[in-house]
Amino acid sequence: MASDPALTLPEVQTVMRHRHLSTTEVYLQSRVEELHDKLAEHYVRPRQERRFAADYAAEDIAAVFGAVPDQHWRQLLDHATTAEPDQLMALDGSTYRRLFTQARRARIARHGEANIRVRAEHTGKAIDLSLKEDAAFWEWAVIETFRHSGLRCEELLELSQLSIRQYQRPNGEVIALLVIAPSKTYRERVIPMSAQLFHVIACIIRRLTKGRKMIPLATRYDSMERVTLPRWWTRVDGYC
Structure with a gap:
Protein backbone atom coordinates (compact mmCIF):
# COMPACT_ATOMS: atom_id res chain seq x y z
CA MET A 1 0.00 0.00 0.00
CA ALA A 2 2.82 2.40 0.80
CA SER A 3 4.05 2.18 -2.81
CA ASP A 4 0.59 2.97 -4.18
CA PRO A 5 0.62 6.64 -5.31
CA ALA A 6 -3.13 6.84 -4.67
CA LEU A 7 -2.64 6.31 -0.92
CA THR A 8 -0.98 8.73 1.46
CA LEU A 9 1.04 7.66 4.50
CA PRO A 10 -1.66 8.88 6.95
CA GLU A 11 -4.15 6.68 5.09
CA VAL A 12 -1.76 3.71 5.31
CA GLN A 13 -1.36 4.51 9.01
CA THR A 14 -5.13 4.33 9.49
CA VAL A 15 -5.58 1.11 7.52
CA MET A 16 -2.66 -0.67 9.21
CA ARG A 17 -3.65 0.77 12.63
CA HIS A 18 -0.29 2.39 13.40
CA ARG A 19 -0.44 4.55 16.51
CA HIS A 20 2.26 6.98 15.29
CA LEU A 21 3.06 8.10 11.77
CA SER A 22 6.79 7.57 12.45
CA THR A 23 6.25 3.80 12.66
CA THR A 24 5.23 3.78 8.98
CA GLU A 25 8.87 4.50 8.04
CA VAL A 26 9.33 0.76 7.61
CA TYR A 27 7.29 1.05 4.41
CA LEU A 28 9.60 3.72 3.00
CA GLN A 29 12.67 1.50 2.76
CA SER A 30 13.68 0.78 -0.83
CA ARG A 31 13.12 -2.76 -2.02
CA VAL A 32 15.80 -4.76 -3.79
CA GLU A 33 13.74 -4.92 -6.99
CA GLU A 34 13.28 -1.15 -7.06
CA LEU A 35 16.98 -0.44 -6.49
CA HIS A 36 18.03 -2.90 -9.18
CA ASP A 37 15.60 -1.48 -11.75
CA LYS A 38 16.62 2.11 -11.05
CA LEU A 39 20.31 1.20 -11.35
CA ALA A 40 19.60 -0.41 -14.71
CA GLU A 41 17.77 2.74 -15.84
CA HIS A 42 20.66 4.91 -14.64
CA TYR A 43 23.27 3.07 -16.70
CA VAL A 44 21.26 3.00 -19.94
CA ARG A 45 20.41 6.70 -19.73
CA PRO A 46 22.27 8.68 -22.47
CA ARG A 47 25.15 10.73 -21.12
CA GLN A 48 26.81 13.86 -22.37
CA GLU A 49 30.12 13.22 -24.07
CA ARG A 50 33.07 14.39 -21.96
CA ARG A 51 35.00 17.19 -23.61
CA PHE A 52 37.35 19.99 -22.56
CA ALA A 53 37.12 23.67 -23.35
CA ALA A 54 38.25 24.50 -26.89
CA ASP A 55 41.14 26.71 -25.72
CA TYR A 56 42.74 23.95 -23.58
CA ALA A 57 45.90 22.61 -25.19
CA ALA A 58 46.10 18.81 -25.52
CA GLU A 59 49.50 18.62 -23.80
CA ASP A 60 48.20 20.71 -20.88
CA ILE A 61 45.20 18.39 -20.47
CA ALA A 62 47.52 15.36 -20.39
CA ALA A 63 49.75 17.04 -17.76
CA VAL A 64 46.87 18.04 -15.47
CA PHE A 65 44.42 15.15 -15.84
CA GLY A 66 46.73 12.44 -17.17
CA ALA A 67 46.99 11.04 -20.65
CA VAL A 68 44.40 8.61 -21.93
CA PRO A 69 45.83 5.10 -21.35
CA ASP A 70 46.67 3.17 -24.48
CA GLN A 71 47.03 -0.52 -25.27
CA HIS A 72 50.81 -0.42 -25.68
CA TRP A 73 51.72 -2.75 -22.79
CA ARG A 74 48.80 -5.09 -23.42
CA GLN A 75 49.82 -5.46 -27.08
CA LEU A 76 53.47 -5.94 -26.13
CA LEU A 77 52.54 -8.67 -23.63
CA ASP A 78 50.52 -10.47 -26.32
CA HIS A 79 53.48 -10.34 -28.71
CA ALA A 80 56.03 -11.38 -26.08
CA THR A 81 53.93 -14.35 -24.90
CA THR A 82 54.40 -16.13 -28.23
CA ALA A 83 57.90 -14.80 -28.97
CA GLU A 84 61.01 -16.98 -28.89
CA PRO A 85 63.89 -16.25 -26.46
CA ASP A 86 65.97 -13.23 -27.63
CA GLN A 87 63.48 -12.49 -30.40
CA LEU A 88 63.18 -8.82 -31.33
CA MET A 89 59.74 -7.16 -31.44
CA ALA A 90 58.86 -3.73 -32.79
CA LEU A 91 55.88 -1.82 -31.42
CA ASP A 92 54.99 1.88 -31.73
CA GLY A 93 58.45 2.80 -32.95
CA SER A 94 60.30 1.00 -30.13
CA THR A 95 62.17 -2.31 -30.21
CA TYR A 96 62.07 -4.91 -27.45
CA ARG A 97 63.90 -8.19 -26.90
CA ARG A 98 62.24 -11.19 -25.27
CA LEU A 99 64.17 -12.20 -22.16
CA PHE A 100 64.25 -15.82 -21.10
CA THR A 101 66.81 -16.82 -18.45
CA GLN A 102 67.65 -20.12 -16.83
CA ALA A 103 65.64 -19.04 -13.77
CA ARG A 104 62.55 -18.74 -15.98
CA ARG A 105 63.08 -22.25 -17.33
CA ALA A 106 63.41 -23.59 -13.79
CA ARG A 107 60.23 -21.83 -12.70
CA ILE A 108 58.28 -23.19 -15.67
CA ALA A 109 59.52 -26.68 -14.83
CA ARG A 110 58.33 -26.31 -11.22
CA HIS A 111 55.15 -24.24 -11.60
CA GLY A 112 54.22 -24.44 -15.27
CA GLU A 113 54.57 -20.73 -15.96
CA ALA A 114 56.82 -17.73 -15.39
CA ASN A 115 56.58 -13.97 -15.81
CA ILE A 116 57.00 -12.51 -19.29
CA ARG A 117 59.97 -10.12 -19.44
CA VAL A 118 61.42 -8.01 -22.21
CA ARG A 119 64.25 -5.52 -22.54
CA ALA A 120 63.76 -2.15 -24.20
CA GLU A 121 66.59 -1.90 -26.70
CA HIS A 122 66.60 1.91 -26.68
CA THR A 123 67.10 2.11 -22.89
CA GLY A 124 68.50 -1.32 -21.96
CA LYS A 125 65.91 -1.54 -19.16
CA ALA A 126 64.27 -4.89 -18.36
CA ILE A 127 60.47 -4.73 -18.10
CA ASP A 128 58.28 -7.28 -16.32
CA LEU A 129 55.17 -7.25 -18.50
CA SER A 130 53.27 -9.76 -16.35
CA LEU A 131 53.73 -7.58 -13.28
Whole structure:
Protein backbone atom coordinates (compact mmCIF):
# COMPACT_ATOMS: atom_id res chain seq x y z
CA MET A 1 0.00 0.00 0.00
CA ALA A 2 2.82 2.40 0.80
CA SER A 3 4.05 2.18 -2.81
CA ASP A 4 0.59 2.97 -4.18
CA PRO A 5 0.62 6.64 -5.31
CA ALA A 6 -3.13 6.84 -4.67
CA LEU A 7 -2.64 6.31 -0.92
CA THR A 8 -0.98 8.73 1.46
CA LEU A 9 1.04 7.66 4.50
CA PRO A 10 -1.66 8.88 6.95
CA GLU A 11 -4.15 6.68 5.09
CA VAL A 12 -1.76 3.71 5.31
CA GLN A 13 -1.36 4.51 9.01
CA THR A 14 -5.13 4.33 9.49
CA VAL A 15 -5.58 1.11 7.52
CA MET A 16 -2.66 -0.67 9.21
CA ARG A 17 -3.65 0.77 12.63
CA HIS A 18 -0.29 2.39 13.40
CA ARG A 19 -0.44 4.55 16.51
CA HIS A 20 2.26 6.98 15.29
CA LEU A 21 3.06 8.10 11.77
CA SER A 22 6.79 7.57 12.45
CA THR A 23 6.25 3.80 12.66
CA THR A 24 5.23 3.78 8.98
CA GLU A 25 8.87 4.50 8.04
CA VAL A 26 9.33 0.76 7.61
CA TYR A 27 7.29 1.05 4.41
CA LEU A 28 9.60 3.72 3.00
CA GLN A 29 12.67 1.50 2.76
CA SER A 30 13.68 0.78 -0.83
CA ARG A 31 13.12 -2.76 -2.02
CA VAL A 32 15.80 -4.76 -3.79
CA GLU A 33 13.74 -4.92 -6.99
CA GLU A 34 13.28 -1.15 -7.06
CA LEU A 35 16.98 -0.44 -6.49
CA HIS A 36 18.03 -2.90 -9.18
CA ASP A 37 15.60 -1.48 -11.75
CA LYS A 38 16.62 2.11 -11.05
CA LEU A 39 20.31 1.20 -11.35
CA ALA A 40 19.60 -0.41 -14.71
CA GLU A 41 17.77 2.74 -15.84
CA HIS A 42 20.66 4.91 -14.64
CA TYR A 43 23.27 3.07 -16.70
CA VAL A 44 21.26 3.00 -19.94
CA ARG A 45 20.41 6.70 -19.73
CA PRO A 46 22.27 8.68 -22.47
CA ARG A 47 25.15 10.73 -21.12
CA GLN A 48 26.81 13.86 -22.37
CA GLU A 49 30.12 13.22 -24.07
CA ARG A 50 33.07 14.39 -21.96
CA ARG A 51 35.00 17.19 -23.61
CA PHE A 52 37.35 19.99 -22.56
CA ALA A 53 37.12 23.67 -23.35
CA ALA A 54 38.25 24.50 -26.89
CA ASP A 55 41.14 26.71 -25.72
CA TYR A 56 42.74 23.95 -23.58
CA ALA A 57 45.90 22.61 -25.19
CA ALA A 58 46.10 18.81 -25.52
CA GLU A 59 49.50 18.62 -23.80
CA ASP A 60 48.20 20.71 -20.88
CA ILE A 61 45.20 18.39 -20.47
CA ALA A 62 47.52 15.36 -20.39
CA ALA A 63 49.75 17.04 -17.76
CA VAL A 64 46.87 18.04 -15.47
CA PHE A 65 44.42 15.15 -15.84
CA GLY A 66 46.73 12.44 -17.17
CA ALA A 67 46.99 11.04 -20.65
CA VAL A 68 44.40 8.61 -21.93
CA PRO A 69 45.83 5.10 -21.35
CA ASP A 70 46.67 3.17 -24.48
CA GLN A 71 47.03 -0.52 -25.27
CA HIS A 72 50.81 -0.42 -25.68
CA TRP A 73 51.72 -2.75 -22.79
CA ARG A 74 48.80 -5.09 -23.42
CA GLN A 75 49.82 -5.46 -27.08
CA LEU A 76 53.47 -5.94 -26.13
CA LEU A 77 52.54 -8.67 -23.63
CA ASP A 78 50.52 -10.47 -26.32
CA HIS A 79 53.48 -10.34 -28.71
CA ALA A 80 56.03 -11.38 -26.08
CA THR A 81 53.93 -14.35 -24.90
CA THR A 82 54.40 -16.13 -28.23
CA ALA A 83 57.90 -14.80 -28.97
CA GLU A 84 61.01 -16.98 -28.89
CA PRO A 85 63.89 -16.25 -26.46
CA ASP A 86 65.97 -13.23 -27.63
CA GLN A 87 63.48 -12.49 -30.40
CA LEU A 88 63.18 -8.82 -31.33
CA MET A 89 59.74 -7.16 -31.44
CA ALA A 90 58.86 -3.73 -32.79
CA LEU A 91 55.88 -1.82 -31.42
CA ASP A 92 54.99 1.88 -31.73
CA GLY A 93 58.45 2.80 -32.95
CA SER A 94 60.30 1.00 -30.13
CA THR A 95 62.17 -2.31 -30.21
CA TYR A 96 62.07 -4.91 -27.45
CA ARG A 97 63.90 -8.19 -26.90
CA ARG A 98 62.24 -11.19 -25.27
CA LEU A 99 64.17 -12.20 -22.16
CA PHE A 100 64.25 -15.82 -21.10
CA THR A 101 66.81 -16.82 -18.45
CA GLN A 102 67.65 -20.12 -16.83
CA ALA A 103 65.64 -19.04 -13.77
CA ARG A 104 62.55 -18.74 -15.98
CA ARG A 105 63.08 -22.25 -17.33
CA ALA A 106 63.41 -23.59 -13.79
CA ARG A 107 60.23 -21.83 -12.70
CA ILE A 108 58.28 -23.19 -15.67
CA ALA A 109 59.52 -26.68 -14.83
CA ARG A 110 58.33 -26.31 -11.22
CA HIS A 111 55.15 -24.24 -11.60
CA GLY A 112 54.22 -24.44 -15.27
CA GLU A 113 54.57 -20.73 -15.96
CA ALA A 114 56.82 -17.73 -15.39
CA ASN A 115 56.58 -13.97 -15.81
CA ILE A 116 57.00 -12.51 -19.29
CA ARG A 117 59.97 -10.12 -19.44
CA VAL A 118 61.42 -8.01 -22.21
CA ARG A 119 64.25 -5.52 -22.54
CA ALA A 120 63.76 -2.15 -24.20
CA GLU A 121 66.59 -1.90 -26.70
CA HIS A 122 66.60 1.91 -26.68
CA THR A 123 67.10 2.11 -22.89
CA GLY A 124 68.50 -1.32 -21.96
CA LYS A 125 65.91 -1.54 -19.16
CA ALA A 126 64.27 -4.89 -18.36
CA ILE A 127 60.47 -4.73 -18.10
CA ASP A 128 58.28 -7.28 -16.32
CA LEU A 129 55.17 -7.25 -18.50
CA SER A 130 53.27 -9.76 -16.35
CA LEU A 131 53.73 -7.58 -13.28
CA LYS A 132 52.67 -4.48 -15.19
CA GLU A 133 49.53 -6.19 -16.45
CA ASP A 134 48.69 -7.52 -12.98
CA ALA A 135 49.10 -4.09 -11.37
CA ALA A 136 46.98 -2.46 -14.09
CA PHE A 137 44.19 -5.00 -13.57
CA TRP A 138 43.94 -4.46 -9.82
CA GLU A 139 44.05 -0.69 -10.21
CA TRP A 140 41.14 -0.95 -12.64
CA ALA A 141 39.24 -3.37 -10.38
CA VAL A 142 39.60 -1.16 -7.29
CA ILE A 143 38.56 2.03 -9.09
CA GLU A 144 35.58 0.41 -10.82
CA THR A 145 34.38 -1.24 -7.59
CA PHE A 146 34.56 2.10 -5.81
CA ARG A 147 32.75 3.81 -8.69
CA HIS A 148 29.85 1.38 -8.94
CA SER A 149 29.33 0.62 -5.24
CA GLY A 150 30.33 3.68 -3.19
CA LEU A 151 32.30 1.54 -0.72
CA ARG A 152 34.78 2.87 1.80
CA CYS A 153 38.37 1.61 1.78
CA GLU A 154 37.83 -0.61 4.83
CA GLU A 155 34.66 -2.06 3.33
CA LEU A 156 36.44 -2.79 0.06
CA LEU A 157 39.26 -4.67 1.79
CA GLU A 158 36.79 -6.81 3.73
CA LEU A 159 35.00 -8.11 0.63
CA SER A 160 35.23 -11.86 0.13
CA GLN A 161 33.38 -14.68 -1.60
CA LEU A 162 31.02 -14.67 1.38
CA SER A 163 29.95 -11.14 0.39
CA ILE A 164 28.11 -12.42 -2.68
CA ARG A 165 24.47 -13.34 -2.20
CA GLN A 166 21.47 -13.67 -4.50
CA TYR A 167 17.86 -12.62 -4.32
CA GLN A 168 15.12 -14.22 -6.38
CA ARG A 169 12.18 -12.13 -7.49
CA PRO A 170 8.66 -13.60 -7.46
CA ASN A 171 8.95 -13.98 -11.26
CA GLY A 172 12.07 -16.17 -10.85
CA GLU A 173 14.63 -13.54 -11.91
CA VAL A 174 17.80 -13.66 -9.78
CA ILE A 175 19.51 -10.43 -8.66
CA ALA A 176 23.10 -10.54 -7.40
CA LEU A 177 23.70 -8.80 -4.07
CA LEU A 178 26.89 -7.51 -2.45
CA VAL A 179 26.79 -7.72 1.33
CA ILE A 180 28.92 -5.06 3.02
CA ALA A 181 30.28 -5.86 6.48
CA PRO A 182 29.55 -3.32 9.26
CA SER A 183 31.98 -0.42 9.08
CA LYS A 184 31.52 3.23 10.00
CA THR A 185 27.82 2.91 10.81
CA TYR A 186 28.21 -0.53 12.47
CA ARG A 187 25.36 -1.78 10.28
CA GLU A 188 25.50 -4.35 7.51
CA ARG A 189 24.49 -3.07 4.08
CA VAL A 190 23.22 -4.90 1.01
CA ILE A 191 23.86 -3.45 -2.47
CA PRO A 192 22.08 -4.82 -5.56
CA MET A 193 24.79 -5.31 -8.20
CA SER A 194 24.40 -3.42 -11.43
CA ALA A 195 25.56 -5.17 -14.60
CA GLN A 196 28.74 -3.04 -14.48
CA LEU A 197 29.60 -3.97 -10.89
CA PHE A 198 28.71 -7.61 -11.56
CA HIS A 199 31.19 -7.60 -14.48
CA VAL A 200 33.99 -6.26 -12.26
CA ILE A 201 33.33 -8.89 -9.58
CA ALA A 202 33.24 -11.63 -12.24
CA CYS A 203 36.61 -10.47 -13.63
CA ILE A 204 38.14 -10.62 -10.14
CA ILE A 205 36.81 -14.14 -9.53
CA ARG A 206 38.02 -15.34 -12.93
CA ARG A 207 41.51 -14.02 -12.18
CA LEU A 208 41.64 -15.55 -8.71
CA THR A 209 40.42 -18.94 -9.96
CA LYS A 210 42.64 -19.06 -13.04
CA GLY A 211 44.24 -22.51 -13.17
CA ARG A 212 42.37 -23.69 -10.05
CA LYS A 213 38.88 -24.81 -9.08
CA MET A 214 38.25 -22.30 -6.33
CA ILE A 215 39.54 -19.03 -4.91
CA PRO A 216 42.69 -19.74 -2.87
CA LEU A 217 42.34 -19.34 0.88
CA ALA A 218 44.16 -16.18 1.88
CA THR A 219 43.60 -14.34 5.14
CA ARG A 220 44.66 -11.10 6.75
CA TYR A 221 44.69 -10.03 10.38
CA ASP A 222 42.55 -7.01 11.20
CA SER A 223 44.38 -5.21 14.01
CA MET A 224 41.30 -3.13 14.85
CA GLU A 225 38.80 -5.99 14.99
CA ARG A 226 41.48 -8.46 16.19
CA VAL A 227 40.19 -11.24 13.97
CA THR A 228 41.47 -13.11 10.94
CA LEU A 229 39.34 -12.44 7.87
CA PRO A 230 39.18 -14.03 4.40
CA ARG A 231 40.90 -11.85 1.86
CA TRP A 232 39.70 -11.20 -1.68
CA TRP A 233 42.08 -8.49 -2.86
CA THR A 234 45.18 -10.61 -3.25
CA ARG A 235 48.02 -10.78 -5.76
CA VAL A 236 50.13 -13.83 -6.52
CA ASP A 237 53.47 -13.66 -4.76
CA GLY A 238 56.71 -15.27 -5.85
CA TYR A 239 57.07 -13.73 -9.29
CA CYS A 240 60.27 -14.88 -10.90
